[in-house]
Amino acid sequence: MAGAHSTLAKRLIVLWTVAIIGFLYIPMVSVVLASFSRKRYFSFPINAWDTKWYEKAFQSLSVRELLTTSLNVAVLVTIFSVFLAFLGALAFARYDWKGRKLFQKVVLLPIFFPQAVLGLALLLWFSALGITTSWQTAVFAHMIWIVPIVTLIISIQVYSFDPALEEAAFDLGASRWQVLREVTLPILSPGLVSGSVFAFLLSWGNFPLSLFTTGADQTVPEWLYAKMVSGYTPMVPTLGSLTMGGAVLVVFGVYLMFMLRKWRRGGKDAGPAVESESGA
Amino acid sequence: MSEVGAKPILQLRKICKKFGDFTAVNNINLEIGAGEFFTIVGPSGSGKTTLIRLLVGMDQPTDGDILLRDKRLNDVPANQRPTCMVFQSLALFPHKTVGENIEFSMKISGVDGAARKERANELMKQLRLPLEYYSKNVNQCSGGERQRIALARALAFDPQILFFDEPLASLDFRLRKTLEKELKDIHRETGKTFVYITHSLEEAMVMSDRIGIMRRGSIVQVGTPHEIYNRPRNKFVAQFMGEVNTLEVRRSGEASVCSTGDGQQFQVAGIPAEFQSGHLIIRPEAVKIGEAAQGLENTVRGKLFNSYSLGSRLQYQVRSTSGDSPWLVEMLQDEPYTGELDDEVVIGWRKEDSILVSD
Structure with a gap:
């Protein structure tokens, strides 16, 4: 009876999992499908398949400009936020200092603000300071929301890092800089990489903050929104699919990198650990 | 009595360390001889870890001086001191191989690859680590192997003093016993000064030339294992060694006799002139039945x-008719007491085995 019971349970788990994956991905698949449709308006099933929108997208200068703007913003946000978050995470999770508890709360707060409000606040602030908004100001705006998230991600890695490792390196004659290069950075690198991926993708796909702070410049999500509101063409799902594709590429690229590293490290090993002393 | 044999390599003068109102290390004066195996023993919270961190340079003393070969060390940061420590957690670099761990200090000081590897292999041989472990990840080594790697890494630094912060604490009994002896062998082979801290007096006894007993931030007695065992300075040191028979006693009228509150009288080999009252300690193995x-x-x-x-x-365990706390008697397994439980028995000890301590 127990066997039959557990078989049923297993089937239900499989069904549940498939349902969730379907729920998550079917809408996105439909966007991808729409991008391959010849018709101007999306209907299902698709009768006429076509890749002309992709050809157009790759030839279009304005699309190239959109992608470049989004990429510039995302890359700069990634670099700056990982750098700031790395220092912040050490302050957040490693060192005990007066005001640390307050810092931990304050630094995380922007994550919980509605992004549209944050965007509006920044826009008002920029104009009060006489700063013309452009993609550069958007970099700053994205960072206000993304740095706390990346700080949190890197902090997790810092928490599991034994400070004695740094002390040991220092004790063995390493300078502060050598400790950072030889011990701290390599050990925290998984956290730094995950932090970078999050920073890049959150910036790459961000709409509400960009909407208020890019000024005359336009990122891909902004353009998608504008075109959906007025002037829909199948270029919308095409570009949408391309941005999703970019995100998937980044995630899988990093995953592959981790696997490769793990495999290479595994190759160095002489074999499983043997408790040779226990027999001594 | 417990003077440093060789010329002192390390001198501690009135070392204090305070954290706010709390005094972790209180006015410690100590000399450690070159080539000595010196162990600082104390229960947890006695300040021994704080003390060793001061000696290594991870922390600065609030007061007092640390001298290495007569040179003041207080303000020299840990990475510029010619000393090195084996950490309690061992602190092996998890992202490096066994070889890279051992060679770390040499890499830092710019020794070239071939020379580094040669020295690492030498140390691995000395510490009985298989040479094929050179390119193995440290996370895949066993507890005992990791101890040896940590020791090899410290020895590769060629320190003038090697400090140990209770590195064997996490190991099982048998492995710990093996490594204690190995460590003493390595001390002999290298001729270096070892300063070791532990909470186990038994461990200290096995390895050390001299032992310093620490309690509440102060060193209460320094001596050879023999002196600590046979002439504990106070009740704390005597009881720290293990189970002992303890009686509260006073000086009596006669020369080598002390008496308890209820009038029992015991002979001792001699009562120090300054002794008025204190404790009589008798080790269980000195008591016969x-x-x-x-x-x-x-x-x-x-x-x-x-x-x-x-x-x-x-x-x-014998319960005396006068109703003191139970007496402990230890005999060798091959000369047991042959009577039955609940027998009326007599226990006794020589007056030379009566140890008088002042508090």
């Missing part, structure tokens, strides 16, 4: 309450 106790200077009557096997020895 039954016929073996006949004719000894000190005897107590009681009832055999229970017996326990301690491996090589047997321990008996």
Whole structure:
């Protein structure tokens, strides 16, 4: 009876999992499908398949400009936020200092603000300071929301890092800089990489903050929104699919990198650990 | 009595360390000889870890001086001190191989690859680490191997003093015993000064040339294992070694006799002039039971309450008729007391085995 019971349970788990994956991905698949449709308006099933929108997208200068703007913003946000978050995470999770508890709360707060409000606040602030908004100001705006998230991600890695490792390196004659290069950075690198991926993708796909702070410049999500509101063409799902594709590429690229590293490290090993002393 | 044999390599002068109102290390004066194996023993919270962190340079003393070969070390940061520590957690770099761990200090100081590898292999041989472990990840090594790697990494630094922060604490009993002896062998082979901290006096006894007993931030006694064992300075040191028989006693009218509150009198080899009251300590292995106790200077009557096997020895618990706390008697396994439980027995010890301590 127990066997039959557990078989049923297993089937239900499989069904549940498939349902969730379907729920998550079917809408996105439909966007991808729409991008391959010849018709101007999306209907299902698709009768006429076509890749002309992709050809157009790759030839279009304005699309190239959109992608470049989004990429510039995302890359700069990634670099700056990982750098700031790395220092912040050490302050957040490693060192005990007066005001640390307050810092931990304050630094995380922007994550919980509605992004549209944050965007509006920044826009008002920029104009009060006489700063013309452009993609550069958007970099700053994205960072206000993304740095706390990346700080949190890197902090997790810092928490599991034994400070004695740094002390040991220092004790063995390493300078502060050598400790950072030889011990701290390599050990925290998984956290730094995950932090970078999050920073890049959150910036790459961000709409509400960009909407208020890019000024005359336009990122891909902004353009998608504008075109959906007025002037829909199948270029919308095409570009949408391309941005999703970019995100998937980044995630899988990093995953592959981790696997490769793990495999290479595994190759160095002489074999499983043997408790040779226990027999001594 | 417990003077440094060789010229002192390390001198501590009135070392204090305070954290706010709390004094972790209180006015420690100590000299450690070159080539000595010196162990600082104390219960947890006695300040021994704080002390070793001051000696290594991870922390600065609030007061006092640390001298290495007569040079003041206080303000020299850890990475510029010619000393090195084996950490309690070992602190092996998890992202590096066994070889890279051992070679770390040499890489930092710019030794070229071939020379580094040669030295690493030498150390691996000395510490009985298989050479094929050179390119193995440290996370895949066993507890004992990791100890040896940490020691090799520290020795590769060629320190003038090697500090140990209780590195064997996490190991199982048998492995710990093996490594204690190995460590003493390595101390002999290298001729370096070892300063070791532990909470186990037994461990300290096995390895050390001299032992310093620490309590509440102060060193209460320094001596060879023999001195610590046979002439503990106070009740704390005596009891720290293990189970002992303790009686509260006072000086009596006679020269080598002390008496308890209820009038029992015990003979001792001699009472120091300044002694007024304190404790009489008798080690369980000095106490005889039954016929073996006949004719000894000190005897107590009681009832055999229970017996326990301690491996090589047997321990008996005797409840005296005068109602003190139970007496402990230890005999070798091959010369046991042959009577029954609840027997009326006599226990006794020689006056030379009476240890008088002042508090």
